[in-house]
Amino acid sequence: MDNWLKTIKEVLEHPDTDAINFLETFKLTLFASEIFVFTPKGEIKTIAQGATALDFAFMIHSDLGMHCIGAKVNHKLVPLNHRLQSGDQVEILTSQKQTPKEEWLNYVTTAKARSKILELLKKEEKNIAAEGQKMIENALAEINLPASNENIMKILQHYNLTQRNELYVQAGKGALNLDDIKKVIFKQKTQNVFSKYLKIPFIGSSSSDNKEIIIPTQGIDRKATLKLTEENTGKIFKLAECCHPIPGDDVLGYLDENGIIYIHKRQCPVALKLKSNFGERILSAEWATHKILSFEETIEIKGIDRKGILIEILKVISEAYGVNISKINIETESGIFIGKFQVLVHDTEELNNMCENLTKIPEVQSVQRIEQTNLQPQEQKT
Numbered sequence: 001m002d003n004w005l006k007t008i009k010e011v012l013e014h015p016d017t018d019a020i021n022f023l024e025t026f027k028l029t030l031f032a033s034e035i036f037v038f039t040p041k042g043e044i045k046t047i048a049q050g051a052t053a054l055d056f057a058f059m060i061h062s063d064l065g066m067h068c069i070g071a072k073v074n075h076k077l078v079p080l081n082h083r084l085q086s087g088d089q090v091e092i093l094t095s096q097k098q099t100p101k102e103e104w105l106n107y108v109t110t111a112k113a114r115s116k117i118l119e120l121l122k123k124e125e126k127n128i129a130a131e132g133q134k135m136i137e138n139a140l141a142e143i144n145l146p147a148s149n150e151n152i153m154k155i156l157q158h159y160n161l162t163q164r165n166e167l168y169v170q171a172g173k174g175a176l177n178l179d180d181i182k183k184v185i186f187k188q189k190t191q192n193v194f195s196k197y198l199k200i201p202f203i204g205s206s207s208s209d210n211k212e213i214i215i216p217t218q219g220i221d222r223k224a225t226l227k228l229t230e231e232n233t234g235k236i237f238k239l240a241e242c243c244h245p246i247p248g249d250d251v252l253g254y255l256d257e258n259g260i261i262y263i264h265k266r267q268c269p270v271a272l273k274l275k276s277n278f279g280e281r282i283l284s285a286e287w288a289t290h291k292i293l294s295f296e297e298t299i300e301i302k303g304i305d306r307k308g309i310l311i312e313i314l315k316v317i318s319e320a321y322g323v324n325i326s327k328i329n330i331e332t333e334s335g336i337f338i339g340k341f342q343v344l345v346h347d348t349e350e351l352n353n354m355c356e357n358l359t360k361i362p363e364v365q366s367v368q369r370i371e372q373t374n375l376q377p378q379e380q381k382t
Contacts, residue, residue, distance in 0.1 A: 035086040047084065050109050054080040057092045058113035065113060066120060067094040069363075070304045070335055077302070077365045079334030081107040093304065095363075099124060107334065129165055132172030139181040151186075158185045226253050226285040228263065230293050237261040237285075239295075243268035243371070246295035248348025253283035261285075287347070294344040296326060297351055303364040305337040316358050317343060323354060340370065 034046045037056065047059055053073065058065030071078050072091040084090060100120045108114050136155065137147045145151055152164060159176055161167050170176050228237065228247070237253065243265040245251050253261045254274050263285060264271035275282050301313060310330070317323050327342035345351045355367040 035084060037084055037086070038089045040089065040091045048110050051084055052080065052107055052109060053078060053082045053084065053090065053092070054104060054107045055110045055113045056084060056090050058108070058116055059110070060092065062116050064092055064094060065116060066100055067096060067098045069093050069095045069098045069306065077304075077336065079336045080104065081334045095304075095306065097306065125169060128172035129168040130172075132168035132170065135171050135178060136168065136181070139178045143182050143186055145186060154185055155181060222255070222280075222283055224284075226261065226283050227288040228285055229288045233293060237263050240264045240268065240270065242270045244296070246297060246345065246347060246351070247287040248351075249287075251285050251287070253285040254278070255281045255283055294324070294346060296342055296344055298340055298342050298370040299351070299355060299358075300366075300368050300370050301337075301339045301341065301358060301364060302366045303337060303361070305332045305335050306363055309337070309361070309363055310339075312361050313339070313341075313358060313364070316361070317341065317354060323350070 033049045035049050035051070037045050037047060039045060039060075045056070045059070047056055051059075053071035054065065054068055057068040057071070068080060070080060070093045071082065072093065073082060073084065073088050075089070075091075100117050102121060104117050105114060108117065136152075140147050140151060152167070156162065156164070156167055158180060159167065159170070161170065167176075171178060226237070228251070233239075238260060239245055240254075240262045245263055245265045245268075250266045251263050252266055252271060252275070253263055254271070255261050261283065264274070303309065314325070317325060324344045325341060326344060328339065330337055330339040332338075343351075343354075345354070351369060355369065358364055358367045
């Protein structure tokens with residue numbers, strides 16, 4: 001009851017709080033049972049059952065909630081809307097660049113957090129609108145025009161907006177190209193508009209003209225270790241499509257009845273099956289490449305989403321290592337992103353070094369190579 005009374009006091013101390021919104025949010029916690037969670041220092045905190053990581057951040061301190069970018073629950077990275085359970089250890093992750101978002105209202109269940117978010121959003125919108133108004137007035141002043149109702153109406157019509165405050169907010173957020181005021185709205189002459197793009201070297205699918213021609217091996221010494229070089233790639237051996245080995249992987253060779261050698265990772269399920277059934281056809285193999293050929297690999301990156309994080313990742317991959325990217329797939333949910341990048345590398349050393357440097361980006365929590373294990377590889381005659 002003391003906690004409920006304290007919440008009422010905190011909410012009512014802000015005169016901007018809407019009474020109806022307060023009643024709707026406060027009744028969410030009035031009859032809710034409590035759970036017990038721990039801070040990283042071992043302190044016990046009580047919070048309403050069903051509360052999320054973001055609720056917990058605002059319960060500890062409003063500034064902590066305002067700059068919350070995620071949390072670690074039991075040492076595992078979780079999104080803002082992760083629901084807490086009794087006995088959880090909760091560590092709040094923050095960034096001074098973080099600001100409250102409107103979708104946060106869907107992430108919280110406690111009255112205190114919801115009320116504080118609404119207050120912060122209203123305050124932020126007011127500041128953004130003031131900055132946007134200043135930007136509009138400065139744009140008009142550059143062409144010696146006043147911020148009259150007539151001129152503002154022309155600007156509203158151009159951007160398909162109806163409210164002046166909405167115009168200022170959108171301008172303050174940078175959602176409008178204010179160059180249009182000078183170049184389009186109040187000028188008849190048409191001008192070209194240029195856009196800037198981040199140039200990333202992407203590799204397309206290989207041409208059908210570059211197909212490998214495998215020449216069957218004659219009189220192979222099965223007791224000797226096969227040296228895998230660029231010169232004999234596509235001539236005496238072929239990389240298995242089931243596991244996609246690259247230089248640096250621990251590999252073995254399988255010699256089929258046509259004299260073609262297929263190179264597998266040693267832990268490949270297909271290789272293990274071939275080894276158990278056709279042990280006499282298994283060859284020792286090791287890499288002896290000179291960083292000429294490139295091999296496609298997939299890495300998975302998980303971390304906290306923020307503006308500009310993708311550019312930082314691409315800089316490490318494409319600029320620092322000169323690695324080409326063939327495909328990107330990124331998904332985000334509640335402030336957490338998971339990205340899969342198909343890259344072309346020379347060997348595992350280059351891949352591992354790149355992954356290590358990616359983990360140095362503060363928001364990146366994990367980077368791992370996705371092992372490809374297709375249990376139905378290309379035809380290998382036995």
